[in-house]
Amino acid sequence: MSSWIHKTAAEQADALAAGEVTSVELVQAHLDQIAATNDGPDGLNSFLHVDAEGALVQAKASDERRAEGQPLHPLDGVPIAIKDVLATKGLPTTAGSKILEGWVPPYDGTVTAKIRAAGLPILGKTNMDEFAMGSANENSAYGPVRNPWDRTRIPGGSGGGSAAAVAAFQAPLAIGSDTGGSIRQPGAMTGTVGVKPTYGSVSRYGVIALANSLDQLGPCTRTVLDAALLQELIGGHDPLDSTSVPGKLEGLVEAARSGAAGDLSGVRIGIVTELQGDAWSAPVVERFDEAIEVLRGLGAEITEVSLPSFVHAMAAYYLILPAECSSNLAKFDAMRYGLRVTPDGSPSAEEVMRVSRDAGFGDEVKRRILIGTYALSSGYYDAYYGQAQKIRTLIIEDFKKAFESVDLLVSPTAPTTAWALGEKTDDPLANYLQDLATIPANLAGVPGISVPSGTSSADGLPTGIQFLAPVLEDARLYRVGAALEAALTERWGGRIVPSSYAQEGE
Amino acid sequence: MSQLSRDEVAHLADLARIDLDDAELDHLAPQLNVILEAVASIQGVAGADVVPTSHPIPMTNVFREDVVVPGLTPEQALSGAPASEDQKFSVPRILGDEQ
Amino acid sequence: MSTRELVDFDEVVEKFDPAMGLEIHVELNTNTKMFCGCPTAFGAEPNTQVCPTCLGLPGAMPVVNGKAVESAIRIGLALNCEIAEWCRFARKNYFYPDMPKNFQTSQYDEPIAFDGYLDVDVEGETFRIGIERAHMEEDTGKSTHVGGSDGRIHGADYSLVDYNRAGIPLIEIVTKPILGTGDKAPLVAKAYVAAIRDLIVALGVSDARMDQGSIRADVNLSLAPKGSDVLGTRSETKNVNSLRSVERAVRYEMSRHAGILLSGGSVLQETRHFHENDGTTSSGREKSDAEDYRYFPEPDLVPVAPSREWVEQLRATLPENPAKKRARLQQEWGFSDLEMRDTVGAGALDLVEQTVAAGAAPQAARKWWLTELARRANDAGVELAELSVTPAQVAEVQALVDAKTINDKLARQVFDGLLAGEGTPEEIVAARGLAVVSDDGALSAAVDKAIAENPDVADKIRDGKVAAAGALIGSVMKEMRGQADAARVRELILEKLA
Structure with missing residues (x-):
């Protein structure tokens, strides 16, 4: 029998409920795994900050609640890791940037608050591309994350830390953020599950914004059921987030459980025409085609649908995102918090801002700020930002039309498997192409x-x-995702895991 | 689409308050042009009849009651400040006027 | 830029037509800020009214204060504006240390209210000021500058920033170009700002304290050669913070522009600072083409789409139309046209109304505000409404006069006391010993003394020359150090010499 860390979050929760294990034991086991695998030349570098002491204190409190028969939530006592993009009161929050080195927020983001209120001990903060800009996690100011499957490879980005942590059994659950694929693509690269919920269904309050109209927090887990459990925990309307949708998505866990039974008869799934072709590597397509056959075998009706505006999605995205982020990142100016670099002499505030921002931001951040500044400049706004927002309308219309004939859309998550660290470091466009499908x-x-x-x-x-569903129909993802997961796991004879982390003593 | 000149990139950096040195300009300017070339493809794709979308989920009138809620203590507010004095944020001398 | 002669105002208006544009920022008196639940009280200890949102901390998000939207709509309606059926907030991007996010959340091409007007009266003539727009935005923090010569921004060693003010709701009201005002331009500008202030007070949406910055005016001015329809280059004089300053700033800028133009120079498009001490302006920041605010819709907020039902509900809460109100009050008070015009012109209409409401007779209320108090305001270089004397206090003073506790002359001393903050009128009368002597014994003795000292005058009165009594009254009042009721003194003299 494998150790506690190799159990899913649902299994850990059940074991806690059954009194088979304590939260302190669970947390300690994960802290041990982190200690053994995070640092050093071969370390994954998936955690930027580990709060061993705090997590154990929270675990002890959880055990006491459970002893009194008053757990706060089914996941009370199950440890979790949080992407460093979300504000955690008293825990450093850097968004992977040097400009925020050492910043300790005086407040909790809403999702942090929900996690605390449910009693999940927070193991620490996970590494990420600086301000979530990247597809390889090589843009972190604190060094790249290594892929647990092959430590010479990238883990995907921007949430490489959360995905690697979950894949390497450092945490059963992690929070990610997905602006253009930053949860899903690292999921694909690390053999884990990643969900980007409907925009506005999980509060963004406390999320250091990359692109406000695109960002969404979501679960990074090893199973579909765990993701459903976590999304139900973190979702729901938040009065502190004006873009938060009313109400709360229900039935996600139920959908995952019923989906695992494997019956997809009557479910219409559309393969996206525009997400096929030469950009997609043969091994990825091979597995994709296989999965499609499995879905067909479960009773799903598979068709092909065209969403013609998808071909413009990447261009629109790389205008909207830089525009929004160029403004969002203006606040990092060395005046109120974060890095302040003071040049010699008697520099003005403006000079200090310029020098500090130059020293504090990495290349990719600078590139996007400059592109965004350009896209919003007078004279260019209509041609770039305005046009991109129109493309957005066309894409929304494409989705609406497609969902008239199918219940879900499907594509490979990413065009390739994980590439070698350093391979595309200074080729921004090659990185951007990774996000085609997401x-x-x-x-x-x-x-x-x-x-x-x-x-x-x-x-x-x-x-x-990758499966995509209509707005607020997240439950469909869980039903189909769990069905496919169950069928594939059976076919493989167990879940796919990075072998060197799958057993104790490695 | 026209290419960004080195001077134009320097101007953008100026607007964005990033002190790029010559080496950085040399490095970044060509990269920006590659990116801009890639995104320029959308120009003219959507006509005047297409309404721009700024929010993926359309909502209106999200308001807050005009009721005070507790904020931060001055200590919390200043906890991340590079410098402070008299319970205020200390910043280098300010050039120029407010807009 | 070389300094050029200022041109005499008469010559300016003879040779040029002024065009003005006024931007007024009104700080709303909501309990909380525009986008967060922090309080808005003036004068709190530094950085005690801040939260992650108004401090611009990473991750924090804005939520619109519904009450501020309501106030914006009411202001828009009172300015005869259209109310947008759908509008958005936008980010105005620029870097400045007192602006926590380095963008101001404002409105750009979709203001909540647009295309209205406000009528103002100047010397009997009505000017219709076109309102371009009224939009919602947030205030900035406040910096104090340390070191250097005089605590001003230039030459300071460093600055200290307090963000209590950051995020307080502002409504910016922008006029259309104000043309055709000629030599009345300074007065029209002043009357417009006064009218906005009165309207804001009547709506109850702001403290409307210019001295505390809750109403701030920016004055744009340009000159065109007489008869030309091409507008000249404008200057923008920022933060002109009293009604009198608005008038002076316009007058000064007109003379300055004319000086430049007549000597063949060209006016710089720039912002300027107004100096209260000498009524001049000085160069601020040059407005260049490089300035680029990169406006775009605020992605953290959703559009504001006031329903027509809501707008009509708010319309029903508007105060009386100022012109109708004036006609009504004139009739109620029985003022002549001239009296009414003077009252309005002095900015005393609301003050008189409130004084009457507190119990004073209309003529008495008018008399105090337009004579005694107007003189004091003028001496102090402030507006009537800015005096620290309230309508209720004026009514109290008049009540003391009506009760013959004091007379008009003593009342002036009571006003001195009020302005010096010595307490209520009654307290001042007591403390300063101002009550008139109604004790006939003391008065009688003083009258007897006056008669004895002025036998010639007494004789004339005995002979029926009653007009001569004035001389005796004078010496009695002198003896009583003014604390006597002159009418009673007169009665006593006539009784004794009958």
């Missing part, structure tokens, strides 16, 4: 899930399959 969901606000579709016949690295 970006449209963010532009339209629809929910998406990536589940493992297997491992590549070429390099043995994991591949992912």
